[in-house]
């Protein structure tokens with residue numbers, strides 16, 4: 001088989017690298033919805049110790065709350081296929097029943113909206129492994145839906161088909177767990193709450209910082225070392241006044257003069273809707289301190305999470321080190337793995353759509369003597385048409401990915417293109433329609449990911 005095609009198929013079937021069995025969660029950064037007890041830190045579920053006796057200080061615990069969760073950041077994106085959970089053994093095994101393993105790359109709803117990989121239907125007795133169809137993701141959540149629930153985990157181990165990242169993910173959140181201070185503290189809502197990894201925006205849940213109505217109120221995080229910061233995200237309060245954050249300035253630098261509020265201005269907040277997260281991007285500013293300050297008025301400053309990062313993925317060099325590889329080159333290096341991810345997802349989407357089409361088609365074959373109701377028929381026909389339209393778009397996307405793959409591997413051999421899906425006459429027909437807005441949108445999306 002042609003080298004280029006082998007590479008293409010290899011990328012899209014996920015067999016990017018050799019396999020291994022390492023626990024990816026070990027000593028990863030873990031956070032949880034709340035701390036139910038001083039000995040129940042989120043980090044205890046990734047300390048490499050499966051001891052299931054809570055008193056041995058190797059288990060986590062949240063408060064009794066609505067929808068408690070726990071999350072580990074794997075640092076990069078992996079194709080996760082197994083999660084091993086050690087339940088608490090000294091009591092309360094049943095609490096874990098109904099918990100969900102969710103995996104993905106988003107932090108919306110603290111990652112609890114990511115793809116559902118498995119549900120814990122019966123309370124594990126000791127350690128139990130959950131295997132599933134691989135899910136790509138950087139974050140692994142254990143989410144326990146329900147009222148008045150307590151989530152306790154004594155160990156969570158995460159395994160992928162391959163121990164090399166599916167692709168290099170965006171850089172880590174530099175502020176997570178760093179030391180934060182602010183101009184004053186209202187009702188115990190300290191600055192640290194804005195860097196606890198929890199975006200929960202309901203003030204009552206204890207993860208939002210809040211100052212008094214100070215003149216020029218401010219908040220500051222100490223990153224410990226100098227970083228070239230290019231991006232700051234702020235999660236606004238969800239059950240207070242959204243407008244208080246308006247006009248806040250993001251300032252970055254190394255000086256503590258005027259509490260750091262004289263450092264370089266990176267961006268100004270115009271507004272952030274209630275409970276939402278807004279990201280501010282700017283040219284790199286090197287600094288150890290990042291301030292959020294509301295100048296010129298007496299105001300309350302409250303934020304439920306502040307996250308920040310550098311533009312280039314942190315691979316290899318430690319904090320504050322200027323990366324030796326120019327950004328352009330770095331991006332070129334990681335492009336094939338981005339292709340790999342998008343290709344896999346596209347193929348997966350094609351499979352899902354096709355299965356749905358089969359389902360609908362099967363349902364239209366009625367037994368003898370049964371007549372189709374007109375409305376039901378039209379409904380099915382409409383759905384079928386929509387699925388087919390989406391399927392066409394997905395194949396176009398796959399074709400674009402293939403073209404990009406070819407461009408990036410000019411040193412590999414030529415052709416035989418017939419091994420690649422959708423390369424025949426249909427492809428030619430598709431190309432005639434490039435003026436369709438949907439196609440343009442698809443191209444834009446694909447190129448956005450790749451470039």
Ligand SMILES: [Ca+2]
Pocket residue numbers: 044045046047048049050051058059154155
């Ligand atoms: Ca443990």
Ligand SMILES: [Ca+2]
Pocket residue numbers: 193194195196197198199200207208304305
């Ligand atoms: Ca928080």
